[in-house]
Amino acid sequence: MYSTNFCDNICRRKIYCYFYKKLYNSELLNLNLFCISVRDKRVVVLTGAGVSAESGVKTFRGNDGLWENHSLDDVATPDAWIRDPQLVWDFYQARRNQLTQVEPNPAHLALGLLQSEIPDFTLITQNVDDLHERGGSSSVLHMHGELRTLRCEVTGETELRMTDSDLSQNFVNCNCCETPTKMRPDIVWFGEIPMFMQKIYQMVENCDIFIVIGSSGHVYPAAGLVGVASTYGAHTILVNYDLPVNADMFDEVHTGKAGELLPKLVTEWLD
Numbered sequence: 001m002y003s004t005n006f007c008d009n010i011c012r013r014k015i016y017c018y019f020y021k022k023l024y025n026s027e028l029l030n031l032n033l034f035c036i037s038v039r040d041k042r043v044v045v046l047t048g049a050g051v052s053a054e055s056g057v058k059t060f061r062g063n064d065g066l067w068e069n070h071s072l073d074d075v076a077t078p079d080a081w082i083r084d085p086q087l088v089w090d091f092y093q094a095r096r097n098q099l100t101q102v103e104p105n106p107a108h109l110a111l112g113l114l115q116s117e118i119p120d121f122t123l124i125t126q127n128v129d130d131l132h133e134r135g136g137s138s139s140v141l142h143m144h145g146e147l148r149t150l151r152c153e154v155t156g157e158t159e160l161r162m163t164d165s166d167l168s169q170n171f172v173n174c175n176c177c178e179t180p181t182k183m184r185p186d187i188v189w190f191g192e193i194p195m196f197m198q199k200i201y202q203m204v205e206n207c208d209i210f211i212v213i214g215s216s217g218h219v220y221p222a223a224g225l226v227g228v229a230s231t232y233g234a235h236t237i238l239v240n241y242d243l244p245v246n247a248d249m250f251d252e253v254h255t256g257k258a259g260e261l262l263p264k265l266v267t268e269w270l271d
């Protein structure tokens with residue numbers, strides 16, 4: 001089941017070395033390592049806001065953390081939706097409209113290529129835009145929800161709603177109920193539980209390589225997944241613009257723009 005590539009440069013290409021951690025302190029370190037192609041590995045990737053930011057997606061969290069003088073507590077909580085649904089709706093309609101003005105960047109495209117070459121590949125994202133899908137990725141686990149879909153509050157059904165009329169200031173009604181009801185943004189608000197967590201933990205616990213890209217390391221539970229991957233023996237890799245608070249939890253760290261680094265890294269990983 002293993003391929004037979006040799007790896008001469010442990011520093012540059014240690015991602016290929018399945019037994020890297022076990023060999024690190026052993027006498028075998030000075031020998032050529034018997035490596036396994038990344039294509040044969042179970043790979044899980046987690047992406048965060050840094051990847052979207054390079055496409056110009058405004059996160060509303062940067063600088064002052066405000067949106068038109070409203071705090072995120074005013075527009076991104078279940079209470080806010082009850083208190084002032086129009087304000088919350090306007091906030092998310094602005095973000096949904098923004099999707100039509102941004103394009104996937106080379107990081108998105110590189111991940112689409114990586115997925116196409118690896119049979120056992122999972123992409124988890126904290127991002128709510130659809131740039132991964134437009135960059136060639138599929139079956140993306142959007143743990144914080146998605147902008148392009150809306151959710152019926154009665155049935156929990158989601159619908160892809162991105163026509164011009166869906167993107168106006170008017171509320172959008174569902175198609176699932178006998179009496180159509182106002183849909184909410186399909187977004188995990190502050191105070192709500194992220195989506196797919198059982199599946200995400202299962203995938204991270206069982207992967208060989210866990211790669212985090214453009215994530216600050218501040219937002220849990222996403223920030224804790226590297227600890228889970230490490231505990232279960234995965235090789236962990238970080239690609240981030242700068243060093244986040246949890247950088248020392250990774251086996252391998254690459255700092256810089258994801259759009260510049262990832263195309264090169266993916267080429268190396270698939271070499």
Ligand SMILES: [Zn+2]
Nearest residue numbers: 152174176177
């Ligand atoms: Zn409904």
